[in-house]
Amino acid sequence: MKMKTLLSAALLLVMSLGSTSALAATEITLFRFFGGCSDEYANVTDLSKAVGECGIIQVLTNKFNAENKDGILVKTQSVEWGVYYDRLSANVAARTPPDIAVMHRSVLPNYQVRNLLEPLGKDFAAVGIDTADFVPVAREAVTAKGEIWALPFDVHALLWHVNADLFIKAGLVDDKGQPKMPTSPAELMEHAATMKARTGKPYFAIPSGADPMPSWQYLTWVWQQGGNLVDADRKAQLESKESKEALRLLGSLYAAGHANPRHDYAGAQQAFLAGEAAVLVNGTWGVDTYAAQAKEPNVALKNYVVRDMPTLYGKDAVWSDNHTWVLPKQSKPDPAKRKAALTFLKFLYDNNLQWARTGHLPVRASVLASAEMRALPHRAEYTRTATIATALPPIEFQRGIMDVLVNELNSTWLVHKDLEVALANAQRAVSAILRRSRHR
Structure with missing residues (x-):
């Protein structure tokens, strides 16, 4: 009986210590x-x-x-x-x-x-x-x-994911045999035309339906001109000359067949992996995935490289979060x-x-x-992307602002809405959102 009592006491002590330990966590x-x-x-x-x-x-x-x-x-x-x-x-x-x-x-x-x-x-x-x-x-x-x-x-930021073999086939390489990146809007259009003529492939694969990717590219080009979506007084700048130029360039690429407006996110990725586009516009998050897939025997993309966002205007910048x-x-x-x-x-x-x-x-x-x-x-x-990464100023309701951009900008290539009309609509909608922010 005494032994049982001692065992019971020891068991209670262990349970107590275990409970104390659990409580301490x-x-x-x-x-x-x-x-x-x-x-x-x-x-x-x-x-x-x-x-x-x-x-x-x-x-x-x-x-x-x-x-x-x-x-x-x-x-x-x-x-x-x-x-x-x-x-x-x-x-x-x-x-x-x-x-x-x-x-x-x-x-x-x-x-x-x-x-x-x-x-x-x-x-x-x-x-x-x-x-x-x-x-x-x-x-x-x-x-x-x-x-x-x-x-x-x-x-995390936008990058240009590059099929180097298509650049080699198009003759768009430097003296080291590396893909040559454009340095101006005119040169981008020239390179895109050369790519199409010599390879039969479009320059870009861009998620273009209800995706924010084109808006992020547009913002990049606005910032590269020294413009901004919002000024220091938290007022929208959607109808600025920088905004119009950025959307004009983006629209020109779609209009000339250098990007497919019907691509969604998965479609753009598949086109790139299938060797059907020279540059995929996507973010840092895709690098390891595309590098791994380029090693697969049944994937057309073989010579995969990554590039910082090219500077087409006067200032280095790329969309980031x-x-x-x-x-x-x-x-x-x-x-x-x-x-x-x-x-x-x-x-x-x-x-x-x-x-x-x-x-x-x-x-x-x-x-x-x-x-x-x-x-x-x-x-x-x-x-280098970490040194040129750019973002919107610290304002509220940025998700709402991006929704407006996606709806209005994407409509210019999806349903051929007039550029001026799309930006005027965006200006009104974003201004209303910013008024809510200023009133806080």
Whole structure:
């Protein structure tokens, strides 16, 4: 009986210690998009086995959970991209925000101006996140009113994905045999005509239906002229000479058959991979995918290279955005959870090179300049993108503004709406959106 009593006491002690340990663990919630792959990467902590955005962020989270010494458990809530911000806003409104959330630079002002995010500058200094190592475009992305509001995670931007074999066939190569990029609108049209005449293929594959890709290319050309979509007083500039010129050039490419207006996102990619277009306009996120597919025996694309956005006007610029991590304000702040969240952000900061394996550019200057970064496939071909990346000023409702651009600009090649009419319509709609922003 005494032995049974001792065993029972020992069992109770073990259970008590286990309960205490469980209570000591700090659990935090992470809201993100990037797709769902928790089953595929369940318990995987080897980062060399992670592929793509979803795989890399999932394995990073697994690795942190398995290896951190502070008893922190990050629980991921993966939300489908199309409804992500609606879900996040609903949680914030219900006073049940996650501890950490991914957020685009273009969306950050919507939350920052409403005082829904925690300022992070002092906390970053305390945990060893060196904001001085952020590349300028990344630091600018997360700064407002002299404060840091998020951890920048990447710079993602437009690139020109190039079929070098078609450039060689067209004779559009330099003295080193490399694809020759145009340096002016006139030269672009000349190159496109040469490509079509000598190869029978169009110069461009651009997602052109209900896709924002053409609007991002249009914005790039507006900025390269020194123009902007919005002036310093938050007034729309859709009918400026720079805006008209950018849309004129884009429309001319479609009108001359140098881009197919019927391509959607998948169609443009397939045309490029099938060797049916010389340049695919798409982002940093496609680099590893296209590089891998170019190695497949049944894929026509073989000689794949990447190029920074060519400068056709007087100023270097390319459309960009950033993925960032924010700490939403909590209705009942918990210092332990906040400390745990900052510990996880430091881990992500330390692993910025791993995230750059997605094709996105790192936000740390030291990582961008590293030999490890340049050793990744094709990265040395477009590191300059991080220095020319450009974005809209920090204004609210940018998603609404982009919706207007997509609807009006795309209509000029889809249903042949007059350029002046499309830009006048866009000017009115964007002006109404900006008035809402100015009145806050």
